[in-house]
Amino acid sequence: MKPNLPDHANAPSDAQRVQALSRLIADAQPVPLIAFLHALPPDDTPYTLSHLDDPLRTALFSLLAEHDADLGADLLEHFDDVYAAELVSDLDVAAAAAIVDEMDSDEQADVIGELVDTDAQAAEAILDAMSPEEASDTRRRLRYDEDTAGGLMITEYLHYPADQTVEQVAEDLREHGEAYAEYEVRYIYATDERRGLAGTVPMRRLVMAPRGTPVARLMAEYPFTVTVHTPTDELEDLFDRIDLSAVPVVDEAQVLCGVVQRAAVQEARGEAAEEDLAKARGIVGGEELRSMPVVSRALRRLMFLVPIMLLMMVSAAVIGLFRDTVQRVPLIAAFLPLVAGLCGSGGNQAVAVSMREISLGLVKPADLGRVALLEALPALINGVALGILIFAGVFLWERDAALALVIGTAVPTTILLAAVIGGGVPLMLRRAGLDPAMASGPVVTTLVDLVAYFTVLVLATLLLT
Amino acid sequence: MKPNLPDHANAPSDAQRVQALSRLIADAQPVPLIAFLHALPPDDTPYTLSHLDDPLRTALFSLLAEHDADLGADLLEHFDDVYAAELVSDLDVAAAAAIVDEMDSDEQADVIGELVDTDAQAAEAILDAMSPEEASDTRRRLRYDEDTAGGLMITEYLHYPADQTVEQVAEDLREHGEAYAEYEVRYIYATDERRGLAGTVPMRRLVMAPRGTPVARLMAEYPFTVTVHTPTDELEDLFDRIDLSAVPVVDEAQVLCGVVQRAAVQEARGEAAEEDLAKARGIVGGEELRSMPVVSRALRRLMFLVPIMLLMMVSAAVIGLFRDTVQRVPLIAAFLPLVAGLCGSGGNQAVAVSMREISLGLVKPADLGRVALLEALPALINGVALGILIFAGVFLWERDAALALVIGTAVPTTILLAAVIGGGVPLMLRRAGLDPAMASGPVVTTLVDLVAYFTVLVLATLLLT
Numbered sequence: 001m002k003p004n005l006p007d008h009a010n011a012p013s014d015a016q017r018v019q020a021l022s023r024l025i026a027d028a029q030p031v032p033l034i035a036f037l038h039a040l041p042p043d044d045t046p047y048t049l050s051h052l053d054d055p056l057r058t059a060l061f062s063l064l065a066e067h068d069a070d071l072g073a074d075l076l077e078h079f080d081d082v083y084a085a086e087l088v089s090d091l092d093v094a095a096a097a098a099i100v101d102e103m104d105s106d107e108q109a110d111v112i113g114e115l116v117d118t119d120a121q122a123a124e125a126i127l128d129a130m131s132p133e134e135a136s137d138t139r140r141r142l143r144y145d146e147d148t149a150g151g152l153m154i155t156e157y158l159h160y161p162a163d164q165t166v167e168q169v170a171e172d173l174r175e176h177g178e179a180y181a182e183y184e185v186r187y188i189y190a191t192d193e194r195r196g197l198a199g200t201v202p203m204r205r206l207v208m209a210p211r212g213t214p215v216a217r218l219m220a221e222y223p224f225t226v227t228v229h230t231p232t233d234e235l236e237d238l239f240d241r242i243d244l245s246a247v248p249v250v251d252e253a254q255v256l257c258g259v260v261q262r263a264a265v266q267e268a269r270g271e272a273a274e275e276d277l278a279k280a281r282g283i284v285g286g287e288e289l290r291s292m293p294v295v296s297r298a299l300r301r302l303m304f305l306v307p308i309m310l311l312m313m314v315s316a317a318v319i320g321l322f323r324d325t326v327q328r329v330p331l332i333a334a335f336l337p338l339v340a341g342l343c344g345s346g347g348n349q350a351v352a353v354s355m356r357e358i359s360l361g362l363v364k365p366a367d368l369g370r371v372a373l374l375e376a377l378p379a380l381i382n383g384v385a386l387g388i389l390i391f392a393g394v395f396l397w398e399r400d401a402a403l404a405l406v407i408g409t410a411v412p413t414t415i416l417l418a419a420v421i422g423g424g425v426p427l428m429l430r431r432a433g434l435d436p437a438m439a440s441g442p443v444v445t446t447l448v449d450l451v452a453y454f455t456v457l458v459l460a461t462l463l464l465t
Numbered sequence: 466m467k468p469n470l471p472d473h474a475n476a477p478s479d480a481q482r483v484q485a486l487s488r489l490i491a492d493a494q495p496v497p498l499i500a501f502l503h504a505l506p507p508d509d510t511p512y513t514l515s516h517l518d519d520p521l522r523t524a525l526f527s528l529l530a531e532h533d534a535d536l537g538a539d540l541l542e543h544f545d546d547v548y549a550a551e552l553v554s555d556l557d558v559a560a561a562a563a564i565v566d567e568m569d570s571d572e573q574a575d576v577i578g579e580l581v582d583t584d585a586q587a588a589e590a591i592l593d594a595m596s597p598e599e600a601s602d603t604r605r606r607l608r609y610d611e612d613t614a615g616g617l618m619i620t621e622y623l624h625y626p627a628d629q630t631v632e633q634v635a636e637d638l639r640e641h642g643e644a645y646a647e648y649e650v651r652y653i654y655a656t657d658e659r660r661g662l663a664g665t666v667p668m669r670r671l672v673m674a675p676r677g678t679p680v681a682r683l684m685a686e687y688p689f690t691v692t693v694h695t696p697t698d699e700l701e702d703l704f705d706r707i708d709l710s711a712v713p714v715v716d717e718a719q720v721l722c723g724v725v726q727r728a729a730v731q732e733a734r735g736e737a738a739e740e741d742l743a744k745a746r747g748i749v750g751g752e753e754l755r756s757m758p759v760v761s762r763a764l765r766r767l768m769f770l771v772p773i774m775l776l777m778m779v780s781a782a783v784i785g786l787f788r789d790t791v792q793r794v795p796l797i798a799a800f801l802p803l804v805a806g807l808c809g810s811g812g813n814q815a816v817a818v819s820m821r822e823i824s825l826g827l828v829k830p831a832d833l834g835r836v837a838l839l840e841a842l843p844a845l846i847n848g849v850a851l852g853i854l855i856f857a858g859v860f861l862w863e864r865d866a867a868l869a870l871v872i873g874t875a876v877p878t879t880i881l882l883a884a885v886i887g888g889g890v891p892l893m894l895r896r897a898g899l900d901p902a903m904a905s906g907p908v909v910t911t912l913v914d915l916v917a918y919f920t921v922l923v924l925a926t927l928l929l930t
Binding site: 014041042043044045046047050074077078079080083104166169170173174177180181185186202203204205206207208233234237238240241242243245261262263266267269270273274276277278280281282283288289290294295297298301302304305306308309312313315316317319320323324326327330331332333334335336337338340341342345346348349351352353355356357359360361362363364366371374375377378379381382385386389390393441442445449 | 479506507508509510511512515539542543544545548569631634635638639642645646650651667668669670671672673698699702703705706707708710726727728731732734735738739741742743745746747748753754755759760762763766767769770771773774777778780781782784785788789791792795796797798799800801802803805806807810811813814816817818820821822824825826827828829831836839840842843844846847850851854855858906907910914
């Protein structure tokens, strides 16, 4: 590996990189290929690998499985889990197992977990071909929910019987030093005779202590622990509150079974936010990449679009009821989507703030009244401001004071209701046990559409016909 | 601190907690107050504190500033930066400085940085009242962008001249052990005479080595380093690729000035995703909490709604051009928002996938053609499926084959264009140097509205009038 981040001046273009790598793979010469991959800047690696033709990418990982499985594992960990699972499933079983064997224990479970979802048989075959310890660790881990300490913990950590001395620990470190390089080594964990956690010892104290000291003498009296079932949310709050970088994980029998690190919890939080972002834009499951098969992409998108269409047909029916009004004032057709869309945007701003406050733990479903009030106040200000602007706009455009009055009144009315609806719907979905990330948008949009159409058309019927 | 996460059975209700805490603050007895706060489960802390009346919350932090500033700092770090800055700005300067003094160096800069944005004078006053070292560290740090290694690094780390021995390091650890408890201590950093970085030594090697060994003998030959200006994106890619949990940060003169930790980079990534989520829903700047002043919340929301309104008036004008068609086929008014909304949702799904692939480094602006093709394929499938469904729906509703044909043709046409537009717009905004998180939605919605209105109305004019 190069000592520093490489200089980007005079770097080859993206296309040149892809071409050079393609040629090296086609040549099937592992030495220059591996050297090239090591020299590739980290931030160009996913782009370059994703732009290889599919058969070349498979050939690359097959070569790496044979000659440098560790590098193959590093490259794979670099990808999104879904994408990594796709890559693995294209390899033959032995090559896949060789690479997955070298991954970190938490990443192994993530990738195999994705594979179980799409092709359980392939996942089983790879597990059977992996080294028995790695496979049994992965199988155990797959039993835990991804969003719990059991799913996030690593099983590479240092543990010693509490009655060993610092010298005995140092001896072990000398013996297995290289193997431990990728371990969580801020703490060592002292265990009792049945592998229950006796205490944690910061590595620092081992440096300080005389070499003959027993580990038991150095450990924190009441170590913080979580169980395999502690959810990610609670871990986040815990790490927000305490200054530890890692916490030991125990099972129901208080047996030590892993360590969950602050970085893993932060990473899970980031992934959850990225998934919510995709869900908010209508991606079912929160995960789609363009490398996935076209038909499955289409079907997953359709799962969101069909309910949307049905909801929209319901609100369109409201407009159908007022077709006489539309016939007499056809220009109203131009303002229906405008009022609904504008106020829908206002409603979605309120959704954003509720979602954020839910994730920060600042609001709960019981706070509905308070949220409604705190949404109504800014919505009143904005409703009046937008109402005046749109009254002026419509009047200047059509020179029709009555039409301008209808639209200028409908906007503040609708936006006020939209803000209250937008603030409240995520809380109500949450109370109903549904995921507000995906459903809030369509539900709020539909309700706001109904309010907007009804308000505009009733006012138009009263004042314009 | 309690040894384990507390049991949630028989826990007091949220309201009872808020009430109990309010009473303790009103009594102004620091000892029971501090005991209560320590016993509060981490995941209930933000909720309880945010539901205190404003004057009580200010009184709480004033009390903590005097009696347990460290706890005050811990509680403050528990909050979102914006919220923490609000809390700090409500305290008197001495209390604010006492609490900020106890925060981690990266959090200090985040909170003071927020305060600089809203009330630069208050920020300056607090810096003046802080301990001189902490203040000068924070001031130095404020010069770096939040999204760089300089903004993310901590300055609490262990560094020793490379010629010191393990015993001398152990001596220092014994002397300052407690102060170092919150330091990044996975590595120690060996420096040369001008405080340039000479190498990094994993703590583990200090445990293994004979006590007389000089540090220089233990250090990694080519330590990975980043500069204060390395952006978060690159740090993410770096930590994806390497197995280190922290990397030293140097300035232009190669002088060691901090350590950036994997957890901090993951946290920044999570915050960026959460901000993008809020931006996607129309929150300018990506940050709003309902505790902020009503007028500023209203104005920030208005900054998004006014451009939306102007864009929507442009597309509404298209409908205005076809008012004769609407008069003759008033039911078309019901389908304009339906087709536009449905296809807009399809366009936003494509936006989601482009945003995700941009953030994973899988696409760049040059890939526009490839993205368009990969969006067109699933859109064709979905367009046909939705077109058939909506043709059937309209025909059953209105028994009007011509109307059903117009809508059933407009949907696949529009959704195909919507997917290509949605996939492409984030790439084009990116190329133009704009933030696609916020602008993609409105731009795509407006373009899809125009396509939808135009397609439906032209077809209606041709086939129905």
